[in-house]
Amino acid sequence: MRYLITGGNGTIGFALAKALAISVPTENVMITYLSRKPPQNIVEAKELDIRDRDATIALIKSFKPDVVMHSAAITNVDLCETDHAPADAVNVQGTANVLEGCKSVGCKIVYISTVAVFDGAKSVYAEEDTPNPINYNGFTKFKSEELCRAYARHLIVRTDQPYGLVEQWHKKNTVLRVVEKVRAGESVREPTDWYNMPTYIPDLVNAIAKLLEGNATGTYHVVGPDFLNRYEWALRVARAFALDETKIVPITSEEFKLPAKRQRVRLSIDKITKLGIKMRGVEDGAREMKKLLES
Template sequence: MKTILVTGSNGLLGQKITERLFTTKQFKLIATSKGEDRFPVKDGYIYAEMNILDPQNVREVIERYKPDAIIHTAALTNVDTCEDQKELAYQLNVESVKTLISICEEYDIQLVHLSTDFIFDGANGPYTEEAAVSPLSYYGETKVEAEEAVKTSKCKWAILRTILVYGIVSDMSRSNIVLWAKGALEKGAPINVVNDQWRMPTLAEDLADCCLLAVEKDAQGIYNASGKDMMSVCELVEKVADYWKLDKSLIHEISAATLNQTAKRPVRTGFVLDKTIHDLGYNPHSFEEGLAILDDQLKK
């Protein structure tokens, strides 16, 4: 049985991977993150506190558990924060990856690295794995540099690119667009939503499954791992309102230009998923199915 070490296990994706492995027992899991373990059940896997910004600490933890694969989910993903705090963004999104690469090369560990649609400028979406990158933001730049480091490394590697991940866990450190829209509309709060950006939102469970498929199948190369439905951000929020029968008149359509955000966002991203479906057996849910899964979890 392979041993997987997950970085950022307290995040949404990290907890979904823990959940998957906790129920399937498919791999041995070493969950690592900063601070205390946020996953509600504490047995059936090992939790090790690990600071991804401390190379010595990272090395000690990996040498202690000798995983067959590392799934690297830890990153600074807030696009505007990356623009404002470039040094921190570089440390978290590039330096940490280089640390992992050197250790993976040394111990022959497979590295599954998470990347993003923000490596593209959004002029020609949806994108295949071979499309030329052209980031608009510093966040996108850090993710491109990290990808390049992974691609030129001597370890076994897979890069999974994803888009706008949504879902829920019992101890959420931050929200996502689905929960934000649902929460605001339930309170009767009017919300401004952009109508000129298009995405393929990704259910966290689907992305967790793709990470595990990459390990199971010894995947090598770049794979697109998003949801399968393309929609504008405004359509996404309207679908949330429709599903939970909330008041759509509270949704005010605006253009992205009026938001004055620090970092630029791509207009239309989206991915062609054929390779991931064919090579890994990836089978993402539709957005409506994802909302139903979320609804079921919220009821519990």
């Protein structure tokens, strides 16, 4: 099997590449990046702007992958809200270009999506529920999901707030940010009205691998089992790392004055649970991170 990963310098893309580099011959894995090449040469890396239709199709035709893992995207929710054009160009048209390449060689596409396709009006969302995004990032991901669903060989993976140990060039996730600040004696202000289902990156990577092994198609929710607000999450991180919990300060998101609305979405993970896929809660994930950092 040959694998091409778009956005291979990002948090999820690079984690997928590292896992594949262990399990398959490295010549069968390629990652793409935009302008910033990963300093670790674990597999072949090619610069690619997925907005360039011809270049995208040509690269896929040349490499002839069996699976394209499409993680390249603009993920900054507020940037998407204030400037629609680049969000459309990358998240929607870029996905359309990648899909054209997939169709040209007949390979499967694994599309990394988000909880933001839902509005949070329901208490729990199953995979077949109708999306209704409330911010523009969610809208672009929903439009891209629709594009993928029109192609038979698709696997859509919806996830939320991936966290774990990351490379030096990656943005720090909530867990790493909380640990760094509290260890430095600083307070961490976290909102009580933003809710997430934090997803431990190694579990996300493992789930995608198991879905591919089972030749799964369609849509799957791959998130951690905990549904909690950012303040509660930070408290559990402090607890797992044996840090001073009084440094975690509750606030409301109104203090941030951000342009994009945040959805409060709880996803059902019954579908992956029935397949034997296990996802760790935030304390278990944080404890493993602590163990790895201290080893």
